[in-house]
Amino acid sequence: MSTTVTQDMSFLHLITSASVLVQLVMLILILISLSSWWFIFRKLFVIRYEIKKTDDFEDIFWRGVDLNALHQRIISSRYESGSLERIFAAGFGEFTKHPAGSDLDAVMESTRRAMRATYQREMDYLESHLSFLATVGSVSPYIGLFGTVWGIMNSFRSLSSVTQATIAHVAPGIAEALIATAMGLFAAIPAVVAYNRYASRTDQLATRFESFMEELSNVLQRRAAE
Amino acid sequence: MSSSVPRNFPHSEPRSLLAGVLAVLVHLLFIALLVFGVSWKDHPPEGMMVDIWTELPKPVQEPVKTQAPPKQPKPVPEPVKPEPEPPKPEPVKPEPPKPEPPKPEPPKPEPAKPEPQKAAVAAPVKKPDIAMKQKPEPVKENKPDLEEQKKKEQEKIKEQEKQKELEKKKELEKKKGLEKQKELEKQKELEKQQEIAKQKEAEKQKALEKQKELQKQKEKELAAQRQREQEAKAQREAEAQRAAQQAAARNQITGEIGKYKALILAKIRSRIVMPPDLPGNPVAEFSVTLLPGGDILDVRLSKSSGHAAFDSAVERAIFLSKPLPLPPDPALFNEFRNLNITVHYRE
Numbered sequence: 232m233s234t235t236v237t238q239d240m241s242f243l244h245l246i247t248s249a250s251v252l253v254q255l256v257m258l259i260l261i262l263i264s265l266s267s268w269w270f271i272f273r274k275l276f277v278i279r280y281e282i283k284k285t286d287d288f289e290d291i292f293w294r295g296v297d298l299n300a301l302h303q304r305i306i307s308s309r310y311e312s313g314s315l316e317r318i319f320a321a322g323f324g325e326f327t328k329h330p331a332g333s334d335l336d337a338v339m340e341s342t343r344r345a346m347r348a349t350y351q352r353e354m355d356y357l358e359s360h361l362s363f364l365a366t367v368g369s370v371s372p373y374i375g376l377f378g379t380v381w382g383i384m385n386s387f388r389s390l391s392s393v394t395q396a397t398i399a400h401v402a403p404g405i406a407e408a409l410i411a412t413a414m415g416l417f418a419a420i421p422a423v424v425a426y427n428r429y430a431s432r433t434d435q436l437a438t439r440f441e442s443f444m445e446e447l448s449n450v451l452q453r454r455a456a457e
Numbered sequence: 458m459s460s461s462v463p464r465n466f467p468h469s470e471p472r473s474l475l476a477g478v479l480a481v482l483v484h485l486l487f488i489a490l491l492v493f494g495v496s497w498k499d500h501p502p503e504g505m506m507v508d509i510w511t512e513l514p515k516p517v518q519e520p521v522k523t524q525a526p527p528k529q530p531k532p533v534p535e536p537v538k539p540e541p542e543p544p545k546p547e548p549v550k551p552e553p554p555k556p557e558p559p560k561p562e563p564p565k566p567e568p569a570k571p572e573p574q575k576a577a578v579a580a581p582v583k584k585p586d587i588a589m590k591q592k593p594e595p596v597k598e599n600k601p602d603l604e605e606q607k608k609k610e611q612e613k614i615k616e617q618e619k620q621k622e623l624e625k626k627k628e629l630e631k632k633k634g635l636e637k638q639k640e641l642e643k644q645k646e647l648e649k650q651q652e653i654a655k656q657k658e659a660e661k662q663k664a665l666e667k668q669k670e671l672q673k674q675k676e677k678e679l680a681a682q683r684q685r686e687q688e689a690k691a692q693r694e695a696e697a698q699r700a701a702q703q704a705a706a707r708n709q710i711t712g713e714i715g716k717y718k719a720l721i722l723a724k725i726r727s728r729i730v731m732p733p734d735l736p737g738n739p740v741a742e743f744s745v746t747l748l749p750g751g752d753i754l755d756v757r758l759s760k761s762s763g764h765a766a767f768d769s770a771v772e773r774a775i776f777l778s779k780p781l782p783l784p785p786d787p788a789l790f791n792e793f794r795n796l797n798i799t800v801h802y803r804e
Contacts, residue, residue, distance in 0.1 A: 261484075265480055265481065266480075268479070271476075272475070272480055276471045356468055
């Protein structure tokens with residue numbers, strides 16, 4: 232991507248010979264890129280894990296196990312539990328707290344509130360850092376562009392002292408400045424791709440959670456009416 | 458109450474460390490791609506760096522041994538085995554194409570030495586054989602000792618006789634030497650006389666030759682003078698011709714200039730609206746500055762005719778008559794750059 236004009240223009244040489252500000256921009260971009268890739272992989276693992284957990288839990292739940300036993304099992308392994316398990320635990324826990332014979336509507340209302348609160352927290356957990364990926368995707372090209380503009384400005388300013396201006400005077404400066412843009416794009420493109428993918432995945436999970444909440448409400452209401 | 462799930466207990470995030478490691482790996486991969494990609498583009502110029510490879514030939518001794526054989530066959534075709542091996546060094550060397558020449562140099566002496574050594578070893582082995590054959594011969598001669606003693610006595614007698622003969626010869630030679638000296642002295646005197654005569658003759662000849670050379674030089678000088686005179690004449694004639702040509706050209710040019718000046722004047726005259734009834738024959742002179750192509754840049758009245766009406770009429774006519782007719786040869790334009798136009802009221 233960087234133009235090699237002369238033979239001593241290796242990639243490292245280009246970076247080390249850049250101006251201080253451009254080097255600073257490059258450093259920032261490297262850090263941004265590293266953290267963005269870190270979050271990309273973290274969210275990848277988290278969302279995969281959540282989808283698997285949700286699949287497993289729905290499978291177990293609709294098979295018709297004893298809800299009390301399921302609740303106990305989830306509470307005993309609360310740190311490994313998935314989001315849907317937590318929502319179920321919160322709702323069922325709230326439902327069982329009410330003494331038998333209390334107002335059904337009030338019980339169902341509080342159960343629904345408990346589930347919704349947990350759902351909000353879980354969605355917050357699932358969507359954490361996605362905003363960071365979005366920010367990286369939209370901002371890092373501009374940071375890279377800033378470094379490039381600055382580097383090109385400098386290389387053109389150095390032309391003013393030269394009477395016979397040739398492309399060889401400008402080319403190294405432009406090449407090293409363009410590295411900043413390349414780094415910005417390198418950070419931005421995967422971040423944007425990952426953001427879009429993870430946002431759609433979390434949306435899918437959210438709809439699954441919501442539909443499960445409604446279904447659980449129905450199940451609990453039926454159970455209370457019996 | 459104890460069965461309720463705590464509101465905020467953290468998720469145990471799966472494999473967050475692995476994620477960090479993977480992120481670093483991705484960057485390392487990217488950087489490696491960049492560095493290798495860029496350096497790959499740089500490879501052709503790097504091929505010029507010979508210094509890197511000058512240090513390496515020492516470790517690469519294996520190809521040296523194998524490379525030597527193909528050059529050995531010239532003197533002795535003994536090492537037939539190493540010949541199939543040479544292909545091996547070729548794959549090793551394609552990377553340093555230039556250092557190849559230096560490498561073969563060291564191996565040359567190595568293989569060369571063993572061959573002469575082998576030859577030397579073989580030769581001395583054969584020589585003793587010859588020596589052994591030679592030695593037995595004297596051994597056979599030694600066996601008859603008596604014959605040898607007789608031969609020795611005979612040889613001694615012969616030597617005595619030879620000495621006597623030599624003494625006689627020496628005496629004869631002394632006599633001959635004296636006679637020869639006398640003859641030599643006579644010959645020398647004769648030779649001296651002859652040499653003197655020859656010198657005199659040579660001097661005479663030299664004097665004659667000098668006279669001849671002087672005559673030749675005089676002739677040459679005369680010929681050169683004639684040639685110079687002829688050349689001078691030719692030059693004069695050529696100059697005269699050139700002058701005539703130049704004069705003709707000048708005449709042509711002046712004729713052309715005069716013709717076009719007349720044309721210009723005629724054109725101007727044709728455009729003049731003459732003011733009627735002027736007394737006498739007034740003359741107006743204008744200096745006109747022309748542009749190439751006949752356009753008029755400037756018109757100045759250099760000498761008035763005394764009648765403003767006539768002057769202005771002529772000036773208007775000059776402007777009206779542009780473009781003025783000019784000769785087609787642009788070299789002549791300099792003659793028309795500043796024109797002096799004189800217009801008479803009556804022709």
